[in-house]
Amino acid sequence: MNVDNKFILGGQEFQSRLLVGTGKFSSVEVMLAAIKASGAQLVTVALRRFNLERPSDDLFSPLVRLGVTLVPNTSGARNAAEAVRAAMLGRELSGSRFVKVEIHPNPHHLMPDPLETYEACKQLAKAGFIVLPYMPADPVLAKRLEDVGCAAVMPLGSAIGSGHGLSTAEMIKLIIADSGIPVIVDAGIRAPSEAAAAMEMGCSAVLVNSAIAAAGDPVAMAAAFAQAVKAGAAARQAGLMAQSGHAVATSPLTSFLAGIPA
Amino acid sequence: MGGASKWGAFFMNIMVNGNKHDHTGSGSLDTLLMELGAKPDAVAIMVNDQVIPRADRAGITLKDGDCVEVLSFMGGG
Amino acid sequence: MITELPVELDPSSWLAIANSASETDVHRAMATTSPDEADFAALVSPVADGLLEDMAQRAKHLTESHFGRTISLYAPLYLSDYCPGGCAYCGFAADRTQPRRRLERDEMIREFKALKAMGFEEVLLLTGERSPKADFPYLSDAVAEAAKHFSAVAVEAFPMTTPEYRELAAAGCVGVTLYQETYEPVQYQALHRWGPKRDYANRLDAPSRVLEAGMRYVGLGALLGISNPMFDTLALYRHARLLRRQFWQSGITISFPRVCPQEGGYQPPFLVDERFLARIIFAFRICMPDVPLVVSTRENAKFRDGIAGVGVSKMSIASRTTVGGYCEPATSPDGQFQVIDDRDVATFFTALRAKGLEPVFKNWDRVYNLGLI
Numbered sequence: 205m206n207v208d209n210k211f212i213l214g215g216q217e218f219q220s221r222l223l224v225g226t227g228k229f230s231s232v233e234v235m236l237a238a239i240k241a242s243g244a245q246l247v248t249v250a251l252r253r254f255n256l257e258r259p260s261d262d263l264f265s266p267l268v269r270l271g272v273t274l275v276p277n278t279s280g281a282r283n284a285a286e287a288v289r290a291a292m293l294g295r296e297l298s299g300s301r302f303v304k305v306e307i308h309p310n311p312h313h314l315m316p317d318p319l320e321t322y323e324a325c326k327q328l329a330k331a332g333f334i335v336l337p338y339m340p341a342d343p344v345l346a347k348r349l350e351d352v353g354c355a356a357v358m359p360l361g362s363a364i365g366s367g368h369g370l371s372t373a374e375m376i377k378l379i380i381a382d383s384g385i386p387v388i389v390d391a392g393i394r395a396p397s398e399a400a401a402a403m404e405m406g407c408s409a410v411l412v413n414s415a416i417a418a419a420g421d422p423v424a425m426a427a428a429f430a431q432a433v434k435a436g437a438a439a440r441q442a443g444l445m446a447q448s449g450h451a452v453a454t455s456p457l458t459s460f461l462a463g464i465p466a
Numbered sequence: 467m468g469g470a471s472k473w474g475a476f477f478m479n480i481m482v483n484g485n486k487h488d489h490t491g492s493g494s495l496d497t498l499l500m501e502l503g504a505k506p507d508a509v510a511i512m513v514n515d516q517v518i519p520r521a522d523r524a525g526i527t528l529k530d531g532d533c534v535e536v537l538s539f540m541g542g543g
Numbered sequence: 544m545i546t547e548l549p550v551e552l553d554p555s556s557w558l559a560i561a562n563s564a565s566e567t568d569v570h571r572a573m574a575t576t577s578p579d580e581a582d583f584a585a586l587v588s589p590v591a592d593g594l595l596e597d598m599a600q601r602a603k604h605l606t607e608s609h610f611g612r613t614i615s616l617y618a619p620l621y622l623s624d625y626c627p628g629g630c631a632y633c634g635f636a637a638d639r640t641q642p643r644r645r646l647e648r649d650e651m652i653r654e655f656k657a658l659k660a661m662g663f664e665e666v667l668l669l670t671g672e673r674s675p676k677a678d679f680p681y682l683s684d685a686v687a688e689a690a691k692h693f694s695a696v697a698v699e700a701f702p703m704t705t706p707e708y709r710e711l712a713a714a715g716c717v718g719v720t721l722y723q724e725t726y727e728p729v730q731y732q733a734l735h736r737w738g739p740k741r742d743y744a745n746r747l748d749a750p751s752r753v754l755e756a757g758m759r760y761v762g763l764g765a766l767l768g769i770s771n772p773m774f775d776t777l778a779l780y781r782h783a784r785l786l787r788r789q790f791w792q793s794g795i796t797i798s799f800p801r802v803c804p805q806e807g808g809y810q811p812p813f814l815v816d817e818r819f820l821a822r823i824i825f826a827f828r829i830c831m832p833d834v835p836l837v838v839s840t841r842e843n844a845k846f847r848d849g850i851a852g853v854g855v856s857k858m859s860i861a862s863r864t865t866v867g868g869y870c871e872p873a874t875s876p877d878g879q880f881q882v883i884d885d886r887d888v889a890t891f892f893t894a895l896r897a898k899g900l901e902p903v904f905k906n907w908d909r910v911y912n913l914g915l916i
Binding site for chain 2: 226252
Binding site for chain 3: 444
């Protein structure tokens with residue numbers, strides 16, 4: 205996105221281009237160990253009712269101790285108003301201005317609502333949040349969200365938890381081509397190779413949750429993802445080799461330029 | 467049914483996270499959190515659908531029938 | 544006062560790459576599905592001259608994907624050659640001695656009808672810099688009149704304000720072409736000796752104002768040869784890219800006017816030959832596959848026939864660059880530039896069809912303008 209190729213969100217530079225989510229882990233201990241192994245600096249969390257039955261269940265303090273930047277998400281919100289309120293609450297807790305706007309009214313496929321997402325982002329950007337919207341991989345919506353002040357766009361690779369990889373690759377490429385803000389693929393990544401592919405494509409970062417949490421060994425998988433994201437980013441910087449056979453040669457086209465001294 | 471106890475502190479019925487809750491105390495949010503076993507820094511609070519910023523907590527006195535939501539971070543993507 | 548080129552347009556950091564790229568760089572640029580600035584720099588670099596045939600093949604393939612096997616046609620129409628300007632390279636500069644005129648309404652209508660009789664549906668109305676005889680109201684009225692005759696009306700005149708561009712759009716204008724001439728500020732000042740065009744920043748900013756006003760497209764270009772053509776080409780690329788990012792709902796077109804040496808007059812400091820011209824046209828096509836690329840009758844028939852459909856998607860033909868030139872044969876050669884390809888429409892069409900290209904007069908209709916503002 206920028207000339208010196210840094211990953212900058214909300215005016216802050218981040219070294220790690222792997223973001224992780226904290227859902228679906230078997231235990232808090234495993235989750236914390238996985239985050240550490242991933243090297244992630246940005247970690248998403250959800251807002252839920254405090255568990256009155258088990259008051260000692262506290263995610264907040266151990267995460268703060270890890271020194272990561274918390275990105276509260278608005279999952280659970282079914283519309284813009286609920287998302288905005290969730291963002292306000294999250295900001296209260298996290299103390300940071302980051303918010304991941306996540307509005308998926310259909311509980312089966314969890315696809316993001318483009319209209320409510322746009323509305324929520326418009327309000328939250330105005331209110332000074334660093335807005336990271338989870339969105340369908342739609343190039344026009346991506347520019348709309350950029351226009352209203354989002355700090356990045358997060359197009360889905362495939363449905364949350366599906367592990368179907370970058371099924372929206374063609375759309376993501378269009379988004380990257382026109383975007384003036386970082387593009388962070390979120391949802392659907394299953395394997396580190398897919399994270400590397402996203403980076404090679406030109407994404408600024410990737411967000412991974414289920415693929416780590418549901419892996420056989422989440423901590424090892426988190427480390428693998430960290431390596432993959434670094435490899436993909438480095439490969440892009442290094443300039444990938446040309447693919448062969450781009451066009452079948454037809455009759456010569458430049459004879460009209462012959463005889464002109466170069 | 468709320469009323470004053472013989473010790474002068476209030477006794478009131480409020481809703482907390484969708485459940486009925488008997489609060490015995492001054493009606494301050496900090497007292498409520500202590501009752502619930504929640505660390506003040508690890509939760510966010512709404513009273514009657516209004517987000518209460520941390521700085522404003524001291525100014526809130528709960529009354530009978532109030533709906534309180536106490537929220538904290540849980541795992542999420 | 545010399546204004547600096549804004550950093551987001553300044554191509555200085557890319558000049559070194561553009562001059563030192565390798566064949567591998569050029570091949571990679573041709574193969575990638577999303578070429579970036581480094582790829583463009585490689586494609587315009589000197590080493591790319593040796594790979595022109597490969598670039599042409601790629602350019603043809605991309606032109607076909609995005610434009611089909613068609614060439615869009617337009618006609619330039621000079622409304623007025625009044626000009627207070629002092630551009631060293633231009634046939635209309637204020638110190639030229641030929642008598643000036645402008646078309647009055649009935650003359651305009653005669654010109655429009657002559658063009659329509661030739662088949663044209665898209666007209667590009669031209670004037671010099673803003674002057675009392677050819678001011679905004681004159682231009683706006685001309686657009687409104689032209690819109691009654693043509694499916695698409697575009698304008699190449701003087702920089703205007705955003706509200707003026709909005710008014711122009713409301714009158715029926717779909718596109719505004721405005722060449723920066725050169726992006727290099729020092730040379731710009733030297734060449735624009737007097738007149739309103741000396742305001743470099745105002746001109747540079749004008750394409751943004753065009754798009755802010757909701758115009759369907761803005762036409763960009765640099766007058767190749769009046770300054771370092773590599774610098775201008777790279778800056779033009781940056782300008783196009785920036786405008787596309789900012790105004791993602793609008794279109795841009797890119798033209799490639801080459802300045803000609805004038806008999807006893809302006810001698811351009813840089814020689815831009817046809818191979819260089821082809822190289823940069825191919826580079827733009829490869830890096831911005833969906834942008835219309837335009838070549839006028841400044842170029843000769845052989846070049847135009849060769850480049851049609853191989854990068855270039857839009858062309859003029861049978862042009863007259865004198866005021867009233869379509870109805871009256873030109874008695875003096877003092878048009879804004881000399882028409883080199885002077886073939887008539889039918890001859891040109893035969894040449895295009897021999898290449899498997901279909902000429903298209905109409906690609907738009909003013910009914911699509913509804914709801915523009």
